[in-house]
Amino acid sequence: MQPLGNDPLGHVDQAAASMLEALFTQSPIGLHLVDPDLRVVRVNTAAPWMRGVSLDEIRGQRARDVYHLVDADVEALLKDVLDTGTPLLSHVVRALVDEAPVERTFEVNALRLQGAEGKVLGVGVIAVDVTERERAHARTRMLDRVRERVGRTLDPVVIGEELAAILVPDFADLVTVEVEDAVIRGDDPPLATAPIGTLVMRTAFRSAVAGAVPQIHAVGDVRRLTDPTPFTQALADLSPRMVRLGPDTPWLAADPALALAVDAARGHSLLVVPLALRDAALGLVSLYRADRSPVFDEEDRALAMEVGTHTALCLDNARRYTREHTIAATVQRQLLPRRPEAQAWLETAYLSLTGADPGAWYDTTALSSARTAIVVGKVSGRGLEAAATMGQLRTAIRSLSAFDLTPDELLARLHDTASRLAAERARLPLGDPLRQEELTADCVYAVHDPLTGSCTAAAAGHLAPLVVRPDGTVSLLDTPAGPRLGSAEGAPFAAVDVGVPAGSVLVFTSDPLLTAYLAERPGPLASVSRYGDRPLQDLCDDLVYALPAGMGVRDAAVIVARTRAFPADQCAIWPLEPDPTAVSVVRRRTREQLTTWGVDEETAYNTQLIASELVTNALRYGRPPIELRLIRGRTLTCEVRDADTAAPHLRHAGTVDEGGRGLFIVAQLAQAWGTRPAAPGKTIWAEQTL
Numbered sequence: 001m002q003p004l005g006n007d008p009l010g011h012v013d014q015a016a017a018s019m020l021e022a023l024f025t026q027s028p029i030g031l032h033l034v035d036p037d038l039r040v041v042r043v044n045t046a047a048p049w050m051r052g053v054s055l056d057e058i059r060g061q062r063a064r065d066v067y068h069l070v071d072a073d074v075e076a077l078l079k080d081v082l083d084t085g086t087p088l089l090s091h092v093v094r095a096l097v098d099e100a101p102v103e104r105t106f107e108v109n110a111l112r113l114q115g116a117e118g119k120v121l122g123v124g125v126i127a128v129d130v131t132e133r134e135r136a137h138a139r140t141r142m143l144d145r146v147r148e149r150v151g152r153t154l155d156p157v158v159i160g161e162e163l164a165a166i167l168v169p170d171f172a173d174l175v176t177v178e179v180e181d182a183v184i185r186g187d188d189p190p191l192a193t194a195p196i197g198t199l200v201m202r203t204a205f206r207s208a209v210a211g212a213v214p215q216i217h218a219v220g221d222v223r224r225l226t227d228p229t230p231f232t233q234a235l236a237d238l239s240p241r242m243v244r245l246g247p248d249t250p251w252l253a254a255d256p257a258l259a260l261a262v263d264a265a266r267g268h269s270l271l272v273v274p275l276a277l278r279d280a281a282l283g284l285v286s287l288y289r290a291d292r293s294p295v296f297d298e299e300d301r302a303l304a305m306e307v308g309t310h311t312a313l314c315l316d317n318a319r320r321y322t323r324e325h326t327i328a329a330t331v332q333r334q335l336l337p338r339r340p341e342a343q344a345w346l347e348t349a350y351l352s353l354t355g356a357d358p359g360a361w362y363d364t365t366a367l368s369s370a371r372t373a374i375v376v377g378k379v380s381g382r383g384l385e386a387a388a389t390m391g392q393l394r395t396a397i398r399s400l401s402a403f404d405l406t407p408d409e410l411l412a413r414l415h416d417t418a419s420r421l422a423a424e425r426a427r428l429p430l431g432d433p434l435r436q437e438e439l440t441a442d443c444v445y446a447v448h449d450p451l452t453g454s455c456t457a458a459a460a461g462h463l464a465p466l467v468v469r470p471d472g473t474v475s476l477l478d479t480p481a482g483p484r485l486g487s488a489e490g491a492p493f494a495a496v497d498v499g500v501p502a503g504s505v506l507v508f509t510s511d512p513l514l515t516a517y518l519a520e521r522p523g524p525l526a527s528v529s530r531y532g533d534r535p536l537q538d539l540c541d542d543l544v545y546a547l548p549a550g551m552g553v554r555d556a557a558v559i560v561a562r563t564r565a566f567p568a569d570q571c572a573i574w575p576l577e578p579d580p581t582a583v584s585v586v587r588r589r590t591r592e593q594l595t596t597w598g599v600d601e602e603t604a605y606n607t608q609l610i611a612s613e614l615v616t617n618a619l620r621y622g623r624p625p626i627e628l629r630l631i632r633g634r635t636l637t638c639e640v641r642d643a644d645t646a647a648p649h650l651r652h653a654g655t656v657d658e659g660g661r662g663l664f665i666v667a668q669l670a671q672a673w674g675t676r677p678a679a680p681g682k683t684i685w686a687e688q689t690l
Helices: 008-025 074-084 131-149 156-167 230-237 250-254 256-265 298-335 383-401 407-426 512-518 536-546 582-597 601-621 662-669
Strands: 030-034 040-043 088-097 102-114 120-129 174-180 199-207 222-224 241-244 267-277 280-290 346-350 360-366 372-379 441-449 454-460 466-468 474-476 495-499 505-509 558-563 571-576 626-632 635-642 672-677 682-689
Touching: 074 088, 074 102, 074 120, 102 131, 131 156, 131 298, 156 174, 156 199, 156 280, 156 298, 199 280, 230 241, 230 267, 230 280, 250 256, 256 267, 256 280, 267 298, 280 298, 298 360, 298 383, 346 360, 346 372, 346 536, 360 383, 360 558, 372 383, 372 505, 372 558, 383 407, 383 441, 407 441, 407 454, 441 505, 505 512, 536 558, 571 582, 582 601, 582 626, 601 626, 601 635, 601 662, 601 682, 662 672, 662 682
Parallel strands: none
Antiparallel strands: 030 040, 030 120, 088 102, 102 120, 174 199, 174 280, 199 222, 241 267, 267 280, 346 558, 360 372, 372 441, 441 454, 454 495, 466 474, 466 505, 505 558, 571 626, 626 635, 635 682, 672 682
16 A cells, blocks of 8 residues: 555545545444535434434434434524534533434534635534433432432421422432331331331422322321332332333232322333331332333432432431420420419410420419519520420529519529539530530519519510500510529629509510510500400410411410409508507407408418417517508418518427417418518518418
């Protein structure tokens, strides 16, 4: 053979023509030649997707009639290359090929062809089938999206919805997600094979199939899986199932409704993936492909298994959270009062809580002299630890309220208790995660006195009650914000005293944002005057209904209280002279008043004795002015007030002692007794049950 250099043009032209002929007849790479009118001149029939195609059949046809692109206009792409001369490089398109037809993905490069004088001869197109490459990239991207987006919440329903939104339509045409009912409730899934008849709840359904696809079971339905089917088989051995669907599929006869839905959706392929973790089944993902979508293959199966493993881990996290949340909510509900405890002159109601915030609590306590204490608070943190700390603080408040402390002094003592609890937590072992959690709490404590028509309140943190007066005026009780309970801050607490006339409504919440919303005008409390004669629970329900979406009271503890007027004839007050003869006057007036109230003889006699002992102590150890007050409410209360600040103490007198038995007698006759500070001086009280 003569070297090319001796006859360069002839041999080069011959070699180029031979190479071009080989490319068009033997190369697996697609070559396409289109004239300026966008008609096919020649194609490479050796390309796998062109086998069986006769060049004579397509020569001269327009490009749009030969190449069926799914996501682009082939003639628009080629015309742009013809007009601008700018090559189309590495452009990925999807096209339908073969007689089936089947969708394939191609990487296309298009170049404008020009003659020696610059005449446009047409467009040369090189197409490479990159279907498998793009599918691999798509699988990787999908798995990344699943790991990034699925499991951002601890709600099994949301997890299913997030998964279905990613899988449809990129991976499947129709997806259903079903989770075992036990997992939804937070219980452990069965460690062995899921028993026949296991209840599952459909948490997600998504479809990209054109037309209406009937849902056999709506989202939220709880049902038993039909047996035997690929679904029960996948749960039995925790292995996925790839099934071709058709009229003769045997197991579809066991579920006629599903067979009807598959036929309506034109489904031809099913992939059932168990959601399993540590050899325990949590649920199922059922993926369907329909119409022109390719059937599932082994690579799809491998991807689905990875997706299922991640989803199962997310569901298990949600199950664990639900379990802990349920336990914490149960503990909280056991620690909270079941019914409001208050004097008859303050009607109270609690809003039902779901335990969404186990650290929130409410309480009411009937105090002496017809007064009622109201407390609402919230402990930092979540879970069982928050609920347990809440129970400790609530018990401490109950104990401190028995000493008739003022709200500011009570919170100061409670602050000391919370600080000791925080110090105990700080001394936990280094590996205990609870050691890293701060122990603080917000709390508002108020005392309503119907005899004076006032409410005295103090706050730790930024909690403050709302006051709705009978004229409809809504105001925020300007309670000075003290340090949070358990914090390092040692600033003093301050109390504020405001008048609350009869018919007013007090609203206490553990969430400052909720309080701020209720304080808005016009707001849900604007029409509270309409509830004057209606049960307070109606007002509670209407408040819940009026709250906007996303701001439920399910995360807050709420107390609603309505004040009542104290009847003037149920209270008797007598100023006393600092004279020993005052004791006989007290006994006489007490007997007369109790006779007017219709009190039984035994209680009346005991009350006279209690009054005389308290007045005797005031005359002997106290300072004038001295005042006696009888209050007939839920109990019969006898009070003696004097100007001396020294509090008496119960003594156990000896056999030969001549005195020291006064308070001992009072303690034996009364149901409860105590001392509380008054301005000026103190008040000693004793209560008897009527």
